[in-house]
Amino acid sequence: MYLNQFLMLAAVLFSVGVYGVIARKNGVMVLMSIELILNAVNINLVAFAAMNGALAGQVFALFVIAVAAAEVGVGLAIVLAIFRNYKTVDIDEVDLMKG
């Protein structure tokens, strides 16, 4: 197996996630796109760990999973707070700090 096949798949996932973060209206969907990006990073870390026979990549992938769990918890709490105050999860409607 080539190293590049995993890296290319991760690149595709990352780019799709970038599109989702920029283009989606729904706050929950933006968080899901961020999950796509973090998973692409994890594939890269594990692929390089397998390539070099080192464990550091897998350890850091575990850390990324833990940080992603924390991020989803706080992110969904923020979306819930926005929904309670604005009665919408459309992120275009939330422009309190727009200059």
Place this chain on the structure above:
Amino acid sequence: MIHLLAEASPSYAVPANIAFGITAVLMTYSAIRVVTASNVVHAAAFLVVVLAGVAVNFILLGAEFLAITQVLVYIGAIVVLFLFGIMLTKAPMEGEERPARDNWLLGAASGLVFLGLLVYALWDGFGKDKLPADLAPTSTGALSDAIFGSYLFPFEVVSLLLLAALVGAIVIARRD
């Protein structure tokens, strides 16, 4: 894919490559559906497919413990959290005609440009690099030795971060 199969060594690589090809196609399709689906529950279901595909990739790369953690934490916990988020915020998004903002074209352009740059850089940098043919699964014991040995301090910091995120989520989301 065919010439890639022919070049690979016969013993382990061919079934692994077939498994990779199937999951790669499924993951790409599902990822695109995640960001384009107008129904958020369908998007969550496609996200499950992507996350399971990532777990398959971890197994192909010999990271068994990470694959199990992926299934437990992502598919077991995070997707359920997403479904709760969808359930608690769903009502006004029902019947929306367009899931995308006005700047979706900008997002598609930046995603494509980014993908092109990445593909070029990866092809240039790792063009013919092969994974070791005798890719043995990482033993969970060795991984735990690494976590509780040389990476003990970052591990404790991550656990503290999880605690802080837990408290923060409760504070942000609770009704006053």
